[in-house]
């Protein structure tokens with residue numbers, strides 16, 4: 001019924017007491033095991049109209065906070081790329097980076113799937129949907145975009161749109177390990193880690209409860 005594609009983060013939430021807010025881009029608070037509050041921001045992946053967008057498309061997330069992607073029908077993914085190569089998994093470009101990748105998240109029995117990541121630091125996380133041509137059509141978002149400079153959501157989206165024009169779409173299983181010069185992306189490690197990936201019943205609160213119950 002659910003897929004739980006990993007894994008413990010360093011944070012194990014024993015109890016969650018939260019004020020649920022279902023509005024787009026909302027932030028909820030959860031109580032961690034040490035009693036401190038953990039912030040959880042929600043990003044909608046598509047919506048009830050099946051639009052090819054994230055809501056919101058740009059957020060800032062502090063280190064130690066969490067971001068939960070909530071998947072609306074149809075099948076979408078949340079996949080990390082580099083800024084320079086949108087629509088391509090970051091580990092195709094940088095083999096030493098695992099990268100965030102939810103994999104396909106189709107709805108099951110009309111239940112919403114969620115995918116939650118822990119933000120480990122505030123380096124940029126450029127994200128896209130790897131389903132079909134969704135990325136090229138603008139289904140991209142960024143967490144902690146650089147302040148100032150040219151690496152903006154708009155330029156990332158423009159690069160993504162050019163992928164289809166060039167016909168150089170993502171190749172799966174690529175052995176290409178070339179790291180393009182001049183990149184400012186992290187060369188090692190990841191700015192975030194996956195907390196959980198599963199089907200939730202009704203929104204963030206239930207989803208988080210379900211997820212953490214699985215960990216106990």
Ligand SMILES: [Cu+2]
Nearest residue numbers: 076129131134
């Ligand atoms: Cu999509």
